[in-house]
Amino acid sequence: xxxxxxxxxxxxxxxxxxxxxxCEQNLNHDAMYWYRQDPGQGLRLIYYSQIVxxxxxxxxxxxxxxxxxxKESFPLTVTSAQKNPTAFYLCASSIEPAxxxxxxxxxxxxxxxx
Amino acid sequence: GENVEQHPSTLSVQExxxxxxxxxxxxxxxxxxxWYKQELGKRPQLIIDIRSNVGEKKDQRIAVTLNxxxxxxxxxxxETQPEDSAVYFCAAILSGSARQLTFGSGTQxxxxx
Numbered sequence: 236x237x238x239x240x241x242x243x244x245x246x247x248x249x250x251x252x253x254x255x256x257x258c259e260q261n262l263n264h265d266a267m268y269w270y271r272q273d274p275g276q277g278l279r280l281i282y283y284s285q286i287v288x289x290x291x292x293x294x295x296x297x298x299x300x301x302x303x304x305x306k307e308s309f310p311l312t313v314t315s316a317q318k319n320p321t322a323f324y325l326c327a328s329s330i331e332p333a334x335x336x337x338x339x340x341x342x343x344x345x346x347x348x349x
Numbered sequence: 350g351e352n353v354e355q356h357p358s359t360l361s362v363q364e365x366x367x368x369x370x371x372x373x374x375x376x377x378x379x380x381x382x383x384w385y386k387q388e389l390g391k392r393p394q395l396i397i398d399i400r401s402n403v404g405e406k407k408d409q410r411i412a413v414t415l416n417x418x419x420x421x422x423x424x425x426x427x428e429t430q431p432e433d434s435a436v437y438f439c440a441a442i443l444s445g446s447a448r449q450l451t452f453g454s455g456t457q458x459x460x461x462x
Contacts, residue, residue, distance in 0.1 A: 268449070270452075275358065275454060275455070276454055277355070277438055277452040277453055277454040277455050278393070278438065278452040279452075280449055280450075280451075283449060293449065325392065325393070332448050336381050336383065336398075336442060336448075336450065337383070337395050337398070338395070338450065340392040340393045340394070341392060342391070342392050343392060
């Protein structure tokens with residue numbers, strides 16, 4: 236299971252607060268991804284990054300922000316603008332997409348906002 | 350828009366029986382189709398994938414078939430065991446997605462002892 240880690244496992248926040256979820260990988264992967272998982276809706280792509288200092292919006296980027304200052308790290312900030320932030324958040328990584336599409340997932344962070 | 354549809358959303362089978370999960374996709378240019386398994390409380394893990402130049406791929410009790418003409422692909426699990434109980438997600442690379450995976454909505458498979 237090692238290689239890609241997320242912390243914390245559970246996170247509780249009050250409405251109106253920004254919160255940052257951590258994702259770290261030591262697989263030397265070029266690409267990293269953030270997904271949101273809701274019951275019955277599969278995995279929806281929030282943001283992805285194929286190289287350091289570059290990232291792209293996914294299907295549901297509104298209310299989220301990311302940074303990619305280091306190859307190993309891709310933190311996700313859930314801002315107060317996200318209307319329904321309570322969800323399970325999964326980070327993933329892959330080697331350069333031209334070589335392989337396989338994604339390796341972290342254990343996830345369950346965020347609850349009240 | 351481009352998407353991946355997965356059916357059924359829930360599936361119960363008796364231990365030892367086969368299970369089949371089907372996904373359809375809208376983009377005829379899609380060329381990569383993975384299946385991920387997510388056990389309760391754990392991370393999704395790739396169990397098998399297929400590329401568009403192949404019609405079928407097997408790995409022990411698991412197989413994936415691809416029908417490019419009909420734009421659907423299926424996961425087949427034979428001789429099911431209780432440890433096969435999990436949520437299964439299909440995915441595809443869609444042409445409008447900058448080569449990112451688009452996931453189906455998932456199938457909760459329950460293998461009854």
